[in-house]
Amino acid sequence: MTEPASKNANVVAECLRSWNPKAVAEVLEFRGETTIVVPRELLRATAEHCRQDAKLQYNFLTDATCVDRYPAEPRFELNYHLVSIPRREKVRLRAWLSGNDPVVDSLVPVWPGANWLEREIFDLFGIRFSGHPDLRRILLPEDWEGHPLRRDYPVEGYRDVPNTGELFRKSSTP
Amino acid sequence: MTTVETAVGTAKTMVLNMGPQHPSTHGVLRILLELDGETVVKAIPDLGYLHTGIEKSCEDKTYSQAITLTDRMDYLNPLGNNLVYCLAVEKLLGLEVPKRAQYIRVMMVELQRISSHLVWLGTHAIDLGAMSVFLYCFREREEILKIFELFTGQRMMTSYIRIGGVALDPPAGWRQAVERFLKMMPSRVDEYETLLTENRIWIGRTKGVGYISLDDAIALSMSGPTLRAAGVAYDNRKAFPYSSYEEFNFDVPTRTESDCYARYLVRVAEMRESLKIIRQAFDKIKDEGPIKANAPGIIPPQREKMKTEMEALIYHFKIFTEGFSPAPGEAFVTVESPRGELGCFVASDGSPKPLRVHFRSPSYINLQALPKLIEGQLISDVIACIGTIDIVLGEVDR
DSSP states (O other): OOOOOOHHHHHHHHHHHHHOTTSOSEEEEETTEEEEEOOGGGHHHHHHHHHHOTTTOOOEEEEEEEEEOTTSSSOEEEEEEEEETTTTEEEEEEEEEOSSOOEEEOSTTTOTTHHHHHHHHHHHHOOEEETOTTOOOSSSOTTOOSOTTSTTSOTTOSOBOTTTOOBOOTTTOO | OOOOOOOTTTOOOEEEEEOSSOGGGSSSOEEEEEEETTEEEEEEEEOOTTOOOHHHHHHTSOTTTTHHHHHTTSTTOHHHHHHHHHHHHHHHHTOOOOHHHHHHHHHHHHHHHHHHHHHHHHHHHHHTTOHHHHHHHHHHHHHHHHHHHHHHSOSSOOOOEETTEESSOOOTTHHHHHHHHHHHHHHHHHHHHHHHTTOHHHHHHHTTOSOOOHHHHHHTTOOTHHHHTTTOOOOHHHHSOOTTGGGSOOOOOOOSSOSHHHHHHHHHHHHHHHHHHHHHHHHHOOSSSOSBOOOBTTBOOOHHHHHHOHHHHHHHHHHHHTOOOOOSEEEEEEEEETTEEEEEEEEEOSSSSOSEEEEEOHHHHHHTTHHHHHTTSBHHHHHHHHHHTTOOHHHHHO
């Protein structure tokens, strides 16, 4: 499903490769959108470079979100959508995280606006962001069990079984 | 429960719990305010009271069914929400929408922008003590809702914009209704301005209040009128045109003062620009022409065709029993909602239900800057600052 790389994709990939050859694991193009797959250890440094570099100028973090590819492994696909307001270009930075150790460096030191976006991902997917100043649940109550946007979390949630006081739980069945 | 640890020892501060049931929070927003006298030392927003798991619900619906859920996020901008979701799915499918449908979409979302700004202006003014502006604004909003009812059959939860086009042809008499509105509205915007723009109380309550620097606004990912009032002409309709916005002639109003008053001026100017766009779209929409893309298997066939054509009946059955399956991939689309950059991220795994639907809601991200706006200010300015970033809690919590 890959399309030929756009002009902007080449600019970004070339610029990042000349800074650090390891930073670009893959360049994907789909429906005119550029995705740069970044090794997760290099995510913060790459984002910082995208923001600072005079040729890239990705100064605006518009969105951060996660996709759970359960049961594939690594299951979590973390997407950061960057916009360059002066250049009028967009790019997506992607990092893959494994299910048993979903930890990644937080981007709050790069963009303070990543704060609530990452808290939302932490809340709904259970991904931990190291270096985040305030990693708490944001949408759900603090005592909520589980992370609802994971694909193995039932859509209807865990509910009471009528008249028994029991809960539907995947793990409770022996 | 979110709590605040007050400084022990000096004990000069107190903690005030504002909301979640407070009329000026426009929904169920809770803010913990640490106060030193009347000055806010620290503010911690606490959200989630209206979280309904819309993104999770979308994963359990077919692509077409999820449209009705998008209406219910930002209830002041249902058409804009429909639009961003449909644009994302269309991008995923690689679907081309007929020009006529694009112009109808533009006209509808611009009407929506005006109606949303009217609600904002009315409620913001009532929060700050100007009762009559509210009545004026809701009078005109009613006219817009009547137009929506005429077009879609619904005043608010319209679900009018569909994947590949719009749901219905414009009804008989729509030109008169829109024409009447376009004739009436400019003088009504003047009326609001005579009530507020040079009103000394209004200026006193908003000028110099809720300042945020341009660098902070960009770093905190703020968008929409709040960012434009800080001095950047960043508008998705110009920067990344969608739905044929590149063919329309309009300006992006900006200010540099970056206070509540500047945001008010930007929004009022935006209403006037929207009127220009509606007028142009009004002229561009032809009386005849397709309103849906030609994509069998994705767009439901016409009722008449189902009675005569075998394929149409099969497609109808397949669309409504299992839906359609876009190729695996992701699409991220942003549009300019009345509140800022509204984004939709849709990921497909090749099945008839989306793997992931995510909304980049401008209210949620702009609200993040609230502590920055109010810390160090007086408690009465908190109300002005909540109003000025124009949040809709349905969209914040989704």
